Amino acid sequence: MGSGTGKYIALGLIIVMALAIAGLITGAIGAGLTQSEEAKAAGETAEGPFIPKPEVHLPAQVVFPTSDRDHYRDFLEAEKAEKKYGEASLTHDQEELVEEGPYQGSNFIITNTILSSFIASIVLVLLFVLGARKAALVPGRFQNFVEIAIEGLLNFVEAVVGRQHSRLIFPVIATIFLFVVVNAWIGLLPIYPSLGFKAGDAIQIHLLRPAGTDINMPLALALVSFIFVEWLGLKMLGLSYITKFIRIGSLKEGLKALFQMRFLDAFQGLLDFFFVGPLEAFSELVRLISFTFRLFGNMTAGEILVLVSAFLVPFIATVGVYGLELLVGFIQALIFSGLTLVFAAIAITAHHGESHSEQH
Amino acid sequence: MLETLGIHFPSLAIYLVNFLLVLLLLYLFAYKPILRLMDQRAERIRESLDAAEKAREDAASSQEAIQEQITEARREGQRIMDQTREAAERFRTEEMDKARQEAEAFVQRARADIQRERDFALEDVRASFGDLAITAAERVIRRSLDRTAHEELINQVLEEGESLRRG
Numbered sequence: 001m002g003s004g005t006g007k008y009i010a011l012g013l014i015i016v017m018a019l020a021i022a023g024l025i026t027g028a029i030g031a032g033l034t035q036s037e038e039a040k041a042a043g044e045t046a047e048g049p050f051i052p053k054p055e056v057h058l059p060a061q062v063v064f065p066t067s068d069r070d071h072y073r074d075f076l077e078a079e080k081a082e083k084k085y086g087e088a089s090l091t092h093d094q095e096e097l098v099e100e101g102p103y104q105g106s107n108f109i110i111t112n113t114i115l116s117s118f119i120a121s122i123v124l125v126l127l128f129v130l131g132a133r134k135a136a137l138v139p140g141r142f143q144n145f146v147e148i149a150i151e152g153l154l155n156f157v158e159a160v161v162g163r164q165h166s167r168l169i170f171p172v173i174a175t176i177f178l179f180v181v182v183n184a185w186i187g188l189l190p191i192y193p194s195l196g197f198k199a200g201d202a203i204q205i206h207l208l209r210p211a212g213t214d215i216n217m218p219l220a221l222a223l224v225s226f227i228f229v230e231w232l233g234l235k236m237l238g239l240s241y242i243t244k245f246i247r248i249g250s251l252k253e254g255l256k257a258l259f260q261m262r263f264l265d266a267f268q269g270l271l272d273f274f275f276v277g278p279l280e281a282f283s284e285l286v287r288l289i290s291f292t293f294r295l296f297g298n299m300t301a302g303e304i305l306v307l308v309s310a311f312l313v314p315f316i317a318t319v320g321v322y323g324l325e326l327l328v329g330f331i332q333a334l335i336f337s338g339l340t341l342v343f344a345a346i347a348i349t350a351h352h353g354e355s356h357s358e359q360h
Numbered sequence: 361m362l363e364t365l366g367i368h369f370p371s372l373a374i375y376l377v378n379f380l381l382v383l384l385l386l387y388l389f390a391y392k393p394i395l396r397l398m399d400q401r402a403e404r405i406r407e408s409l410d411a412a413e414k415a416r417e418d419a420a421s422s423q424e425a426i427q428e429q430i431t432e433a434r435r436e437g438q439r440i441m442d443q444t445r446e447a448a449e450r451f452r453t454e455e456m457d458k459a460r461q462e463a464e465a466f467v468q469r470a471r472a473d474i475q476r477e478r479d480f481a482l483e484d485v486r487a488s489f490g491d492l493a494i495t496a497a498e499r500v501i502r503r504s505l506d507r508t509a510h511e512e513l514i515n516q517v518l519e520e521g522e523s524l525r526r527g
Contacts, residue, residue: 059366103368114374121382128390135397137404150394171391175383215366220375
């Protein structure tokens with residue numbers, strides 16, 4: 001038995017080694033070693049025989065409707081020409097295209113990221129709805145899986161905000177987590193980089209792209225998170241929630257102190273009203289930006305890393321990067337939902353300023 | 361500036377709707393039923409545990425009751441046996457006393473009978489002895505004796521006979 005397992009491990013190691021060597025030779029690194037002197041001098045990038053140099057398009061690409069897709073492709077061409085030859089050498093049509101931007105006006109368009117987000121949503125909803133459909137008191141395997149996910153998230157929420165409010169907060173937190181993680185993981189499917197619309201040899205416009213790499217998706221989630229937290233604060237604390245930002249109590253105290261010539265207290269009260277309150281409000285708004293760019297940056301970097309690792313060392317380096325990306329997707333989902341949860345917990349806790357002014 | 365960052369409001373709106381739709385569907389068809397089910401299950405488990413605890417307590421208390429009954433029965437049995445033994449003892453002593461008394465009474469009666477028979481016999485002997493003495497005297501002395509001397513002599517003989525009877 002032991003020697004049998006050892007055999008399999010040895011076989012696996014040999015396969016991995018062979019793939020690594022093949023990857024090193026056929027990838028950009030191997031190509032670079034065998035590149036001719038002239039090409040090196042010309043500053044050309046070495047390319048392996050299988051994987052062409054990846055073109056990373058940061059903005060989401062239009063895939064539907066067809067007319068908009070054509071417009072988008074023409075725009076890409078024009079932009080490329082502009083980068084290569086400078087603005088002066090563009091034709092009149094190309095100049096117009098660059099002027100108009102990638103999206104023709106603000107029509108209803110489906111980008112590859114939106115399409116991916118739809119697919120991820122369908123997968124997510126089907127997974128959970130099917131798991132919960134024939135919900136029985138004694139669960140089957142599939143239901144068990146769904147229950148573990150939901151229970152884990154519920155425990156996560158309960159650990160932060162306590163049992164009392166957990167049922168109110170749970171749905172939004174859980175959905176944020178699941179939406180982010182499914183959108184991140186679905187982008188690791190091999191069909192993502194291989195489906196698309198060709199222009200010349202290479203795929204110019206991909207049919208699918210992980211939704212997290214489109215800044216609009218993290219922004220939408222950040223807006224949901226922001227609105228949810230503010231709504232929760234207003235619902236739980238009523239109008240006193242607003243006094244966190246507009247510190248009327250401190251203003252009153254400050255003016256009273258000013259009237260009584262207690263300048264230090266007056267300064268403190270006025271500072272609280274004019275500076276700390278707006279700062280609190282500002283910090284809530286800044287969360288929007290940090291939420292958006294954290295997720296967008298991580299997802300985009302992951303996407304680029306997969307492409308580059310496949311280009312540099314095909315077959316083998318991507319495996320490690322995929323493992324890393326699985327982890328990153330999970331962690332980003334945890335961070336997004338966890339931070340929303342913590343901000344919600346802060347919002348539903350009566351803030352210090354009010355009790356402070358009541359003490360006087 | 362927003363355009364340069366890649367922010368596109370129609371896309372943003374689509375993502376928002378997309379997310380809210382997912383939230384709604386998951387809430388209605390996954391979270392709600394699963395959470396309700398989990399609550400039910402927790403409730404069921406709690407009930408079962410309570411029932412098991414109660415059953416355990418019942419068993420313990422009934423065990424105690426049975427033990428008590430056994431002890432009680434044993435005590436009762438002991439008591440009955442003691443009673444019986446005591447009764448038997450009493451009966452035995454009573455019977456023995458009775459038998460002794462009877463025997464004593466029997467002996468008493470026998471002694472009395474013997475006494476009486478002896479008295480009768482002595483009386484008989486005395487009577488016969490008096491007659492015999494007179495007859496003997498008459499025969500010895502015949503007629504010459506006077507009456508008083510006669511009497512005195514008889515009484516003397518009788519006295520001797522009386523002391524004889526008493527001794």
